[in-house]
Amino acid sequence: MTISENNDLVKMIREELAGRAPVPLGVNKENELIRLVYEICRRDGKSPDLILDSVGIVAPKKERRGDFFRMAKKRLMRGRYPSYGFGREARLLPLKITGDHTGCRTWNFGLDPNIIFVENNVRNFVWTEEFLSFFPRAEVRGISTFRDGTRSISRVDPVTKYNRRVENLFLIRNKDAFVKICPCTKGCNRCGYWILNVGFGCPVDCSYCFLQLYSNAPGLILPANIEEYYDHVKRFDSKTTVRTRIGTGEFTDSLALDKYTGYSSKLIPLFRKTKNLVLELKTKIAEIDNVLKEDPHENIVISWSVNDKEIALEYEKGGATIEERIDAARRAAERGYSLGFHFDPIVYSRCWEDGYKAIVEEIFSIDVVRKNTVWISLGTLRYTPGMKQVAEQRFSDNNLYYDGEFLADIDGKLRYPRDLRIDIYSKMVNWIRSFDISCWIYLCMEPEEVWQRTSLDPSDRIWTG
Numbered sequence: 001m002t003i004s005e006n007n008d009l010v011k012m013i014r015e016e017l018a019g020r021a022p023v024p025l026g027v028n029k030e031n032e033l034i035r036l037v038y039e040i041c042r043r044d045g046k047s048p049d050l051i052l053d054s055v056g057i058v059a060p061k062k063e064r065r066g067d068f069f070r071m072a073k074k075r076l077m078r079g080r081y082p083s084y085g086f087g088r089e090a091r092l093l094p095l096k097i098t099g100d101h102t103g104c105r106t107w108n109f110g111l112d113p114n115i116i117f118v119e120n121n122v123r124n125f126v127w128t129e130e131f132l133s134f135f136p137r138a139e140v141r142g143i144s145t146f147r148d149g150t151r152s153i154s155r156v157d158p159v160t161k162y163n164r165r166v167e168n169l170f171l172i173r174n175k176d177a178f179v180k181i182c183p184c185t186k187g188c189n190r191c192g193y194w195i196l197n198v199g200f201g202c203p204v205d206c207s208y209c210f211l212q213l214y215s216n217a218p219g220l221i222l223p224a225n226i227e228e229y230y231d232h233v234k235r236f237d238s239k240t241t242v243r244t245r246i247g248t249g250e251f252t253d254s255l256a257l258d259k260y261t262g263y264s265s266k267l268i269p270l271f272r273k274t275k276n277l278v279l280e281l282k283t284k285i286a287e288i289d290n291v292l293k294e295d296p297h298e299n300i301v302i303s304w305s306v307n308d309k310e311i312a313l314e315y316e317k318g319g320a321t322i323e324e325r326i327d328a329a330r331r332a333a334e335r336g337y338s339l340g341f342h343f344d345p346i347v348y349s350r351c352w353e354d355g356y357k358a359i360v361e362e363i364f365s366i367d368v369v370r371k372n373t374v375w376i377s378l379g380t381l382r383y384t385p386g387m388k389q390v391a392e393q394r395f396s397d398n399n400l401y402y403d404g405e406f407l408a409d410i411d412g413k414l415r416y417p418r419d420l421r422i423d424i425y426s427k428m429v430n431w432i433r434s435f436d437i438s439c440w441i442y443l444c445m446e447p448e449e450v451w452q453r454t455s456l457d458p459s460d461r462i463w464t465g
């Protein structure tokens with residue numbers, strides 16, 4: 001759906017509501033009803049008049065003046081959120097489909113930055129020289145701090161800023177928490193994951209990515225002092241007493257920029273020597289040449305985020321196709337690497353089972369892939385309030401948030417109802433286990449009740465190697 005088709009739809013909804021309300025609605029009330037009708041229209045592929053007729057919102061004379069909004073909202077809520085009630089909340093934020101923002105246009109598995117900001121304190125690093133040599137056309141601008149660099153970029157609205165993030169790169173000296181525990185989310189089981197912060201910002205353009213809302217940086221940030229991470233990793237390793245997973249993919253894709261940064265060529269040898277730490281490099285791309293050049297080790301896991309093929313094509317723009325990711329996983333396994341797979345976010349639609357069952361079969365019917373897989377995570381689509389609005393501004397054809405209900409869960413994030421999530425996880429686990437896979441399967445960001453009702457072994461809450 002184009003922006004102008006979207007705007008036409010919103011206009012039609014507004015006119016239909018105005019024609020049926022006995023008195024003009026206030027802005028907030030009108031916004032809530034527009035949001036509800038809009039989402040049902042997008043979900044069912046029907047026009048606003050048919051939707052309003054079907055829930056019994058008819059001509060004004062049939063309704064008493066004061067009751068119109070309450071009645072209309074109640075009926076539309078029932079239409080949009082059949083599971084609504086019992087204290088569960090659905091956020092009805094105003095629609096914000098305002099302009100032609102069609103994602104990040106300049107990333108196609110290659111970077112071509114306009115400006116590379118380099119902190120003066122890393123300008124003479126060998127890594128910096130090597131990195132800059134990939135981009136002879138870019139302007140290189142020295143800065144004393146990251147903040148200095150951001151101040152010199154002209155201000156644009158947050159969505160435009162996010163869309164242009166690959167135009168500016170920042171090479172900095174990271175001084176923050178090099179190693180930290182995964183923050184997870186309130187009320188959910190933590191899986192004992194740790195994070196090595198190697199960069200902030202991702203060139204891949206997933207329609208559901210939290211960075212769209214979270215990131216305020218006008219470019220991608222890369223640490224030039226990767227070798228200063230070594231001591232932090234070694235110190236952390238010496239303190240750990242059990243096998244511990246640590247990944248670099250919280251704020252970025254672990255391998256999307258690896259052909260420029262070469263981080264994997266530095267981290268893999270480092271983690272080959274750790275006592276208890278196991279490094280996970282998690283990605284949505286298929287270019288893994290640097291990884292394949294390194295010798296594998298039991299402390300290194302290369303993992304892929306995977307999805308229904310159509311969901312990936314539609315909503316993971318800038319990522320490799322699922323076929324390419326599976327082929328890359330096969331190559332990594334043949335090289336001797338252990339593998340991980342993350343079915344996250346699983347997106348519900350009325351025919352979700354077909355796509356996800358097919359992808360499970362496609363991955364695990366490859367012998368070498370099945371044998372080398374050491375963990376699999378499952379997580380359904382979830383988002384913080386406000387995220388849907390940003391995604392709506394960036395991707396006008398985004399249907400992610402209209403199929404299925406999203407209600408606030410224990411941590412305030414909006415998710416599918418628990419019964420639906422449990423059904424999804426249980427089926428996924430059965431499909432995976434039918435391939436005689438005994439590896440660790442875990443749920444990402446789910447509370448204990450969901451784990452229990454998915455029949456996952458209680459001893460499996462945390463990976464112990």
Ligand code: SF4
Nearest residue numbers: 182184191193444445
């Ligand atoms: S379950 Fe997911 S979010 Fe929670 S600690 Fe593990 S990886 Fe992090």
